[in-house]
Amino acid sequence: TPENFANIPGLGVQGTVDGHAVLVGRPRLLTDAGIPLPPELAAALAEAEERGRTAVAVGWDGAARGVLAVADAVKEGSAAAVAELRALGLRPVLLTGDNRAVAEAVAREVGIEEVHAEVLPEEKMAVVQGLQAEGRSVAMAGDGVNDAAALATADLGLAMGTGTDAAIEASDLTLIRGDLKVTADAIRLSRRTLSTIRGNLFWAFGYNVAALPLAASGLLNPMIAGAAMAFSSVFVVTNSLRLRAFT
Numbered sequence: 001t002p003e004n005f006a007n008i009p010g011l012g013v014q015g016t017v018d019g020h021a022v023l024v025g026r027p028r029l030l031t032d033a034g035i036p037l038p039p040e041l042a043a044a045l046a047e048a049e050e051r052g053r054t055a056v057a058v059g060w061d062g063a064a065r066g067v068l069a070v071a072d073a074v075k076e077g078s079a080a081a082v083a084e085l086r087a088l089g090l091r092p093v094l095l096t097g098d099n100r101a102v103a104e105a106v107a108r109e110v111g112i113e114e115v116h117a118e119v120l121p122e123e124k125m126a127v128v129q130g131l132q133a134e135g136r137s138v139a140m141a142g143d144g145v146n147d148a149a150a151l152a153t154a155d156l157g158l159a160m161g162t163g164t165d166a167a168i169e170a171s172d173l174t175l176i177r178g179d180l181k182v183t184a185d186a187i188r189l190s191r192r193t194l195s196t197i198r199g200n201l202f203w204a205f206g207y208n209v210a211a212l213p214l215a216a217s218g219l220l221n222p223m224i225a226g227a228a229m230a231f232s233s234v235f236v237v238t239n240s241l242r243l244r245a246f247t
Contacts, residue, residue: 002015002016002017002022003015003016003017004016007145008025008029009120009121009145009146010026010097010119010120010121010146011025011026011028011029011032011120012024012025012026012029012056013025014029017060020060020061021060021061021062022058022059022060023035023057023058023059023060024056024057024058025056025057026056026057026097027045027055027057029057030057030059030064033059035059035062035063035064036064037057037064037067038064041057041064041066041067044067044069045057045067048067048069049099049101049102050101051069052071052101052102052105053069053070053071053102054069054070054071054072054098054099054102055067055068055069055070055099056068056069056070072098072102072106074106074109074110075178075179075180077179077180077181078110078180079109079110079111080181081179081180081181081183081184082110082111082112082180083111084181084184085183085184085187086111088184088187088188088191090139090187091114092111092112092114093112093114093115093116093127093131094106094107094112094114094115094116094117095116095119095124095127095140095150096115096116096117096118096119097117097118097119097120097146098117098118099117099118100115100117100118102117103115103117103118104117120146121145121146121147121148121149121150122149124146124147124149124150125149125150125153127150128140128150128153128154129153132153132155137155137156138154138155138156139154139155139156139157139158139183139187140153140154140156140157140158141158141159141160141175141180141183142157142158142159142160142163142167142171143159143160143162143163143164143167143178144163144164144166144167145164145166145167147159147163147167147170148164148166148167148169148170149170151167151170151171152170152171156172156173157170157171157172157173158171158172158173158174158175158183158186159171159173159174159175160174160175160177160178161174161175161176161177161178162177162178163178173186188246189243189246192243192246193243196239196240196242196243199239200236200239200240203232203235203236203239204232204236207228207232208232211225211228
């Protein structure tokens with residue numbers, strides 16, 4: 001169990017294990033601590049990145065000790081989920097702290113063209129703000145601590161329920177399943193809900209605007225007016241219940 005554990009946002013972690021000061025994370029984490037990578041580890045790091053893997057540098061007691069190569073497995077259905085988001089008229093963008101080779105390999109696999117790689121948490125937030133400055137509405141989906149700032153900045157923050165508490169707290173909406181397709185479902189349901197609200201308001205206002213002059217001029221029997229108002233309420237409720245059939 002590490003002591004003095006600390007998370008360095010966007011870079012990695014540090015702590016003391018059995019009396020040894022340990023650093024684990026991006027190569028920059030060791031560089032910032034004044035620990036250079038020896039030639040053999042630098043070569044291993046470059047090889048890992050060329051193969052589209054995330055390279056994690058490990059060092060302790062003031063020296064670099066190894067490089068771990070981690071491969072992200074793209075979830076089944078992610079490509080289909082991205083295609084569905086495009087079908088909804090959305091422009092998917094990949095924001096990640098991973099190196100560019102890994103990010104672009106994953107992006108190609110799922111069908112995303114715009115990639116922002118090797119970005120720190122505050123840089124993710126800056127990308128979101130940049131899109132908003134262009135007049136765009138931004139929905140951000142994330143599950144990690146490094147996504148929290150961007151989730152809070154986006155017009156709609158979507159946190160995966162399988163993610164960290166920080167991401168869930170910063171988001172507007174928590175998706176129970178860690179499936180990207182649920183993001184598209186949530187947006188489709190939101191649009192259907194807004195459309196239903198608009199429809200209800202249109203018919204309710206139209207109903208009253210048409211009936212009020214008739215009632216005021218005495219051309220509408222009070223019994224019929226009461227029945228018409230009750231029908232208006234029933235219509236609105238029944239129309240809203242159609243959302244229960246959403247799939």
